[in-house]
Structures are given as structure tokens and as C-alpha cells.
Amino acid sequence: MSDTEANAAAPKKKGGAMKWILIGTGLVVLVGGGVGGGLYAANSGLIGGSGAHAAPADADAPRLVPKSEEVRAETKGEGEEGASGGKPTPKGEGGDKYASTYYQLEKEFTSNLRESVHFVQVGVAISTPYDNRVIENLKTHELAVRSAILLALGETSEDDVFTADGKVKLQKRLAAAINGVLKEKEGFGGIGNVYFTNFIVQ
Incomplete structure (x- = not known):
């Protein structure tokens, strides 16, 4: 009886090992695919950038200028620092992003x-x-x-x-x-x- 139990248990161990090999291989493929997909998405601008508005990767190429970096025209009156008296210009809702x-x-x-x-x-x-x-x-x-x-x-x-x-x-x-x-x-x-x-x- 013990021989029969040993023979019945042996195929289960072999099948179990094969199962773990397939799971391990599947995990390697998934992780590798995820890393490769992430690198592709980052290089193509799908993630980590602003998509279609992203500036070219070339450092010498022009870059988009955010609204926060805009150089605004100043009008000076007599005895004034500027039209706003040296205070920041108020900004409304909406407008261009750049x-x-x-x-x-x-x-x-x-x-x-x-x-x-x-x-x-x-x-x-x-x-x-x-x-x-x-x-x-x-x-x-x-x-x-x-x-x-x-x-x-x-x-x-x-x-x-x-x-x-x-x-x-x-x-x-x-x-x-x-x-x-x-x-x-x-x-x-x-x-x-x-x-x-x-x-x-x-």
C-alpha cells in the first residue's frame, strides 16, 4: 500500500514542478513586457510628458514656454513703477496654457x-x-x-x-x-x- 501511495504521489510532484516552471516563465514574460512597454511609452511621450504638446527631445530644439514664465509688457506712467504700481498683474480664469x-x-x-x-x-x-x-x-x-x-x-x-x-x-x-x-x-x-x-x- 505504501508503494502505491508513493507511485501516486510521484506524478503529482512532477506535475507540480512543471506548474511552477510555467508560472515562473509567465511572470518573467509579463515583467519583461511591462518594462518594455513602459520604456516605449516614456520614449514616445505617452507618459511622463505632455503628449502632443511635448517639445522635441533634442535639447537645442525650441521648448514650450509655460504661462508662468511669460514676459508681460509693462506700461509706465509718470512717477509710477508700472501700470499696476509694482503689484503682480491679476490673472483670470481660462486663457492659454502657454x-x-x-x-x-x-x-x-x-x-x-x-x-x-x-x-x-x-x-x-x-x-x-x-x-x-x-x-x-x-x-x-x-x-x-x-x-x-x-x-x-x-x-x-x-x-x-x-x-x-x-x-x-x-x-x-x-x-x-x-x-x-x-x-x-x-x-x-x-x-x-x-x-x-x-x-x-x-
Whole structure:
């Protein structure tokens, strides 16, 4: 009887050892997969960053400027330190998460409208939520940027310049044209918006 019990117990021990080997192997695979997935997610910006708004990994690339680091314009009156009397400027609810840096291109742009006897003359300024490197890139490649803006204006119809919706679409097309040049030249665009400082149609 004891031999029968020993024989019955032997397969159980062998099966139990195999069970522990499979569990151990499964744990190694799960831990390895978890570590690999975590490293992939961290490198791709899915975790540990701000996702689509994360600045490029390159240390020399422009970085987003938080609103807390924004340099605000000060207006000084006679005998005053500033418009707020040296006190911090109150901040309301909402607003952009990142600071905006503005830059106005010096010369205005004049172009014929597509299939029209009219022409348009515009002054253009840009804004970026990134640091001053975007503005430096824009200044470095200003000739190429001006050419891209003139090409975009030349493709503009009368409908685009006589309605508010058309002007908004034109702003987006100009921002895309400027970003296209900067991406081609520097590998990074960074222009958030285009603004018109002057807009004349004749």
C-alpha cells in the first residue's frame, strides 16, 4: 500500500514542478513586457510628458514656454513703477496654457488676387508658444518665409479677402506656409497663429 501511495504521489510532484516552471516563465514574460512597454511609452511621450504638446527631445530644439514664465509688457506712467504700481498683474480664469511670443514681419506684403483685377496688401505678425528660437529661425529664413507668404497670397481669391471667414482661412494658410518653410529649413515649425496688422484690398 505504501508503494502505491508513493507511485501516486510521484506524478503529482512532477506535475507540480512543471506548474511552477510555467508560472515562473509567465511572470518573467509579463515583467519583461511591462518594462518594455513602459520604456516605449516614456520614449514616445505617452507618459511622463505632455503628449502632443511635448517639445522635441533634442535639447537645442525650441521648448514650450509655460504661462508662468511669460514676459508681460509693462506700461509706465509718470512717477509710477508700472501700470499696476509694482503689484503682480491679476490673472483670470481660462486663457492659454502657454505664453505667446509675438513677432511682426517688417515689410508689408502686396500681391494680386487670383483671377481678379484687385490686389491685397497685408501686414503680417506671428505668435508662437515656443521660446525665442522659433523667432530666431524665422528671422534667419525671412526671405524664404516672405516668398512662401507671397505665393499663398497669390492663390487667394476675392471671396477670401472680402469675408471674415475667408480671412480666417487665409490666416491658417499663411501659418501653414510659414511652418512649412521652417520645417524644411530647421526641422521644426512652431508658429501658432498669423495675425494681420494691416489689410487693404484695392
